[in-house]
Amino acid sequence: MDLPNGQALLDENGLKKILEFIREYKGVDLSSYRQSFLARRVRIRLSATKVKSCLEYTRLIEKKPEEFNLFLNELSINVTEFFRDPDVYSAFGNIVLSDIIRRKEASGARSLRVWSSACATGEEPYSIAILVAEALKDKPDFTAKILASDVDAQALEAAAKGEYEAKFLQKIDPEILKKFFIPLGPARYRVREDIRKMVRFQAHNLFSEPPFKYLDIIFCRNVLIYLNRAQAKELFIGFNRALSPGGYLVLGKVETLWERDMFVPVDPRMKIYQKLG
Numbered sequence: 001m002d003l004p005n006g007q008a009l010l011d012e013n014g015l016k017k018i019l020e021f022i023r024e025y026k027g028v029d030l031s032s033y034r035q036s037f038l039a040r041r042v043r044i045r046l047s048a049t050k051v052k053s054c055l056e057y058t059r060l061i062e063k064k065p066e067e068f069n070l071f072l073n074e075l076s077i078n079v080t081e082f083f084r085d086p087d088v089y090s091a092f093g094n095i096v097l098s099d100i101i102r103r104k105e106a107s108g109a110r111s112l113r114v115w116s117s118a119c120a121t122g123e124e125p126y127s128i129a130i131l132v133a134e135a136l137k138d139k140p141d142f143t144a145k146i147l148a149s150d151v152d153a154q155a156l157e158a159a160a161k162g163e164y165e166a167k168f169l170q171k172i173d174p175e176i177l178k179k180f181f182i183p184l185g186p187a188r189y190r191v192r193e194d195i196r197k198m199v200r201f202q203a204h205n206l207f208s209e210p211p212f213k214y215l216d217i218i219f220c221r222n223v224l225i226y227l228n229r230a231q232a233k234e235l236f237i238g239f240n241r242a243l244s245p246g247g248y249l250v251l252g253k254v255e256t257l258w259e260r261d262m263f264v265p266v267d268p269r270m271k272i273y274q275k276l277g
C-alpha cells in the first residue's frame with residue numbers, strides 16, 4: 001500500500017525536530033498539544049507541500065511565512081472563545097485584579113484600564129469586562145474601561161455587536177451566562193448592555209505603537225504566533241511603555257516571553273507577567 005507522502009516522512013524524531021524549530025525560531029511552544037494530534041496535522045502539511053524530509057519542511061517554514069500560517073490554520077489556532085483557558089482567567093481574577101484594585105484603593109485612584117490587544121470577535125474583552133464588573137460590584141466609586149483592538153475589521157464589527165450563537169457559549173458557567181447574557185431567541189445571546197458599554201473597540205495593528213497609555217493590564221493572547229522574534233521584541237517594548245508601573249501582561253498559554261529584562265513572571269504557567277519597576 002502506498003503511504004501518503006507525509007505519513008512516510010514523519011517519525012517521532014522528525015516531529016520533535018519540527019516542534020523544536022518552531023519553538024526556537026517562531027516562539028510558539030506547542031508542547032501542551034497532544035503529540036498524536038500534532039503528528040496528524042504536521043503530516044497533512046508535509047503531504048500538501050510535497051517536501052522530501054522534515055528538515056526540508058523547517059526550511060520551507062523559514063523561507064515562506066505563509067506556510068507557517070497554513071500550519072497554524074491546520075492546528076485551528078486562529079480561534080477564540082469566552083474565558084479561553086479558564087485557569088488563566090481564575091489567576092487573572094485572583095492575582096492580577098485583586099492586586100490592582102488593592103493598589104488603587106491604597107493610592108486613592110479609582111479608574112482601571114485594560115487593553116485586549118488582539119481581541120478578535122470580542123470574546124476576550126467581554127470575558128475580561130465580566131470579571132472586572134464582578135470584582136468591582138461593591139465598589140461603586142470605581143470605573144473601568146476595557147480597550148479592545150484587532151487588525152481584522154470584520155472581526156471588530158462582529159465584536160461590537162456583542163451577539164453570539166448559543167453553541168459558542170456552551171462552556172460558560174451557567175450562572176455567568178444567566179447573569180451577563182440576554183437571550184435573543186432560542187439559539188442566540190447578546191452580552192448585557194452595561195458590559196458592552198465597558199468595552200471600546202478600535203482597529204489597530206500590533207506592528208505600530210500602542211494606541212493607549214497608563215494601562216493597568218494588557219492581554220496579548222494567541223497572537224504572538226503571527227510575529228517573528230524581532231517583531232515580538234518591539235511589541236514587548238511598546239507594551240512596557242504603555243503599562244503603568246506594576247502593570248500586568250497576560251500572554252497565551254502556549255506563548256513565550258523571551259525578553260527577561262522588562263517583565264517578571266508572576267505566574268509563569270498561566271503566562272502572567274508584571275512590568276519591572
Ligand SMILES: C[S@@+](CC[C@H](N)C(=O)[O-])C[C@H]1O[C@@H](n2cnc3c(N)ncnc32)[C@H](O)[C@@H]1O
Nearest residue numbers: 078079080118120150151152205206221222223
Ligand atoms: C487566535 S486569535 C486570538 C484572539 C484572543 N486574543 C484569544 O486569545 O482568544 C488571533 C487574533 O490576532 C489578530 N491579529 C493577527 N495579527 C495581528 C496584528 N498584527 N495586529 C493586531 N491583531 C492581529 C487576528 O486578527 C486574530 O483576531
